[in-house]
Amino acid sequence: MSTQPVQIVARIRPPLLNEHTDDAISVVPIPADHTLSAARPLPFIQNSQTAFHTAFGPDTTQLELFDTAVAPHLAPLLKGHTLTILAYGPTSSGKTHTMEGSPAEPGIIPRSVRVLFEMSEEGKESGMISSFEVHMSYLELYKDDAFDLLVSQRTHEKLPIRTNAKGETFVVGLTRVPIKSFDDWKNVFRTASQNRTTGATLLNRASSRSHAMLSIEVELIAAPTSETREMTYNGKINLVDLAGSENNKHTGNSLANPTRLAESAAINKSLSTLGQVVHALNTGASRIPYRDSNLTRLLSASLGGKALGKTILLCNLAPGVKFRSDVLNTLNFASRTKNIETKTVVNEREKPAPIEVVKEKEFLSTTGSLMRRTSIQSRRVSASHIPAPGSRIPSYGSGGHSRLSGFGLGPAAGVGGLGVKTGIDDADLNERINKAVEAEVKRRLEEKEAQRKEEEEAREKQIQQEKSRPHITPSSSSFSTSSKQASTSSSTSLSISASGPGTESMSMSSSAHISGTSDILRNSQTSLTAAAAGLLDSTDDAESVARMSLAERKKMGKIYVDLARGYSAKNDLATALSLYRHAALFVPDNTRLSERIIDVEWAVRNGKSYVPTPKRQ
8 A cells, every 4th residue: 555745735825905015925936846935934033945745826826726736636536536635824814715716716626526527427428437426515613513514504513523443533413415416516515605604803804713624425336348347436535624723913802702712712722733643643653632623533534644545735825924923833834744644545346246157156166176185185095095986085175265255155065065054153143133132122012012001901990990989998909909019020931933044943931030141142152042032131130240251241232232223224213222221231331332322312312313333344
């Protein structure tokens, strides 16, 4: 896997009306590169030059910037690559104009989306692409909290940020909408941009008060050729417009407006954490403070040793005299960032061959391997040991070809048993346990509902009898109460029938205690009924749970989590939440499970759908 450094691009905006400027900063061309020259930005600092991959002066147009710094990196997106563009710089340096632009001068974002649609359409017309789909998501980090910009400001609420088992950071509940054309994208983006938080300061009438992150995902299917099968590529471009660092003396933020002060503090803190992450990466620190800010958590996929794809840091600089210290800080940040390397990863997958072809190839390969081994063995056996007709010849395994993986086939035993399932693997066992448990849970719920109805009917009859017989003796009331308690305390029995290859149909009865669960789990490979019965027994007995071994508690928790995932997939979040809570009784120290319970509780409370983290393989 190859690596590449973060590409640094600098741009100086033109001076504003009535803005006091000098020649403190300029672009100086050199033979192989462009250099940004800062001419004594502070009295005690001598002239310095900082080399960038590309630098643009005040006269550079939006089109020139896009064609030079961005357009060459868009074509690899159609081959499954990832591209991240970060707009960085002080407030009022032109970041939003560079990224979004205006109807007359579109910025990097609209130009990139237009080019992606044009390239996809051209590939489809030429026959190189069978089909393609484009999806969009858009969020802002306001005071370090994530908000969905595709949802109206009146109804949106902050979204939790999680990390899955693969170390990938994602936003729970973030909207992901399909985009059919560039015009369709413009309509969606225009509405979403109006939801972004802005405010007036002394430097900017519409200053961005949040970090905005736009993600465009392109999934296309490349047409098969004579040499390759159908390929699917998943490309992604992340366009990040960071809020600018603020000096409250320049912006006019004061105690008279505490909201602006709080926004400014949150922006500066997140940018400071970003600088700490870059410094830690350059110094080889043992701990990279990604989790100190939600901004760095979301940017962790674009910075550092685990970063995937290409990253471009676009530094926007202001030429005003009052921005000299901000210019120096931005140049120092860029100098440190360009030493960071990212990994080049292609997100592609090949369409699998038809299962009949794979089976035939596996069968021929396995049979050939067996025949070669038998031939070698026969040459090694002396004539005196040649077996008589009808005698048994020991068979040999077929090495790596003994299992046809990926198609649900079990292990093969010799040629005669090739492709014949002779046992139950873990996946089949868990699936059967889950089905048995689900059926039993449903049955018990139905029994409880029927018992509740019977109790209500009995209670109504008792009320009617009390009305018809107003004089009730204490002895009769005591007898009724005791009989009711006796009826409700009666124990119930459990009966389950399970059958399958390699197992016999079995049934058992168990009272509602968990004390026998340890022995049940040890024999779960041979008794589906015992595992299901032990699972459905009462889990509220803390002493019984404490008597179980760590491995047994983990297995019980895993079974409950698998069953909860099934109910979550059916959008029955209430039942899934109950099962997740039962799983927590067995593994109370599982942090991911605790976060899962919080997410599901949030979804149930707010009436939202919940997408669980992909199951760890």
